Amino acid sequence: MRPPLFPALTIFLVPIFGTAQSREYPSYYDPCRPFPCGGINFPFPFSDAATFGTGRFDCGLPRFQVSCDAAGRPVLDLPGTPYQVRALYLDRQDLAVTVVNAQLIKDLAAGSCESLTNLTVPSSGVKIDNLSLPPQWRFNLTFFKCAAGIALPRELTDSAVVNASCGDAELYLWMNRSSDQSIGADNSYGGETPDGCRLVEVPVSDVLGLRSSGFMNKSNGERWRFVLDLMGKGFRLVWSAIPECDRCQLRGGRCGFDASLGKVICFGGSRK
Ligand SMILES: *[C@@H]1O[C@H](CO)[C@@H](O)[C@H](O)[C@H]1NC(C)=O
Numbered sequence: 001m002r003p004p005l006f007p008a009l010t011i012f013l014v015p016i017f018g019t020a021q022s023r024e025y026p027s028y029y030d031p032c033r034p035f036p037c038g039g040i041n042f043p044f045p046f047s048d049a050a051t052f053g054t055g056r057f058d059c060g061l062p063r064f065q066v067s068c069d070a071a072g073r074p075v076l077d078l079p080g081t082p083y084q085v086r087a088l089y090l091d092r093q094d095l096a097v098t099v100v101n102a103q104l105i106k107d108l109a110a111g112s113c114e115s116l117t118n119l120t121v122p123s124s125g126v127k128i129d130n131l132s133l134p135p136q137w138r139f140n141l142t143f144f145k146c147a148a149g150i151a152l153p154r155e156l157t158d159s160a161v162v163n164a165s166c167g168d169a170e171l172y173l174w175m176n177r178s179s180d181q182s183i184g185a186d187n188s189y190g191g192e193t194p195d196g197c198r199l200v201e202v203p204v205s206d207v208l209g210l211r212s213s214g215f216m217n218k219s220n221g222e223r224w225r226f227v228l229d230l231m232g233k234g235f236r237l238v239w240s241a242i243p244e245c246d247r248c249q250l251r252g253g254r255c256g257f258d259a260s261l262g263k264v265i266c267f268g269g270s271r272k
């Protein structure tokens, strides 16, 4: 009488444990399909900001919320600063989005520094569960927003390459014009922040155009337009591959997030 019990148990247990993960939340597979907006399909770790946090599970990670604006363009909701998403790259070696701070450009073009006030720029190189600038990102525009009426600070005398007035302040684009600045040099500002000014770094895709002699030959107004166009090309934010999710997708499942456990989970998927 001893042996029959084991085969019976095995048959009974395997299906339960074998499919527990897919049976438990079958209703999440369809809702967690990639979120479409503006001709881009956003899969995990992105998800629709409108449904995030509304159910037992989420379709994306907390810092990857996308909404569709009134014009049908995808917007990434970083705390304090919405960024338009222009492109999505899903190559495993190159997970990235190209984002543009359209509101900042619009404000600056209209002579306002409003959106510089609480500007959120993801820092460079912190990318576990986060969108961030690529490591050691060098291509920042360095602005000084200085109180109106103060004379051009001495620190900026030879290195303010553009000025623009914005509301009650004066905005200067700083560039290190020392002759030993090569293309590969770090573009960060190494000096003291002048009194009455605030330093703001704005990432761009590159700064080569600013280093050409053609740029310095332009008038201040033309340089300013060039800088706004450069900002309009956006910059990349990257994130790390998520191994739990890769395994889930290999099984044909869709990844999701269990906020109460802080874990990536898998919806559906056949096992072979
Ligand atoms: C910036 O943030 C502060 C503090 O959170 C807030 O009081 C202020 O209204 C914000 N300003 C803008 C322009 O969003």
Ligand SMILES: *[C@@H]1O[C@H](CO)[C@@H](O)[C@H](O)[C@H]1NC(C)=O
Residues within 6 Å of the ligand: 121, 122, 123, 124, 133, 136, 137, 138, 139, 140, 186, 187, 188, 189, 201, 202, 203
């Ligand atoms: C560029 O700006 C980002 C965001 O503020 C910062 O993390 C990064 O270190 C800056 N890079 C340089 C070279 O200053």
Ligand SMILES: *[C@@H]1O[C@H](CO)[C@@H](O)[C@H](O)[C@H]1NC(C)=O
Residues within 6 Å of the ligand: 126, 127, 128, 129, 130
């Ligand atoms: C992600 O970014 C947030 C906000 O900038 C920060 O508080 C958090 O520590 C970051 N998480 C990781 C894992 O780096």
Ligand SMILES: *[C@@H]1O[C@H](CO)[C@@H](O)[C@H](O)[C@H]1NC(C)=O
Residues within 6 Å of the ligand: 176, 177, 178, 180, 181, 185, 188, 189, 190, 191
């Ligand atoms: C400008 O670049 C030079 C050479 O790279 C560096 O020594 C200097 O500190 C930089 N100036 C500022 C204000 O960052």
Ligand SMILES: *[C@@H]1O[C@H](CO)[C@@H](O)[C@H](O)[C@H]1NC(C)=O
Residues within 6 Å of the ligand: 213, 214, 217
């Ligand atoms: C910029 O101006 C300099 C001196 O006026 C001139 O030699 C140079 O050819 C100009 N460069 C361009 C790209 O127009």
Ligand SMILES: *[C@@H]1O[C@H](CO)[C@@H](O)[C@H](O)[C@H]1NC(C)=O
Residues within 6 Å of the ligand: 152, 163, 164, 170, 220, 221
């Ligand atoms: C800003 O640029 C304009 C036009 O080039 C110039 O006339 C003005 O003096 C500049 N203002 C400051 C404070 O540098």
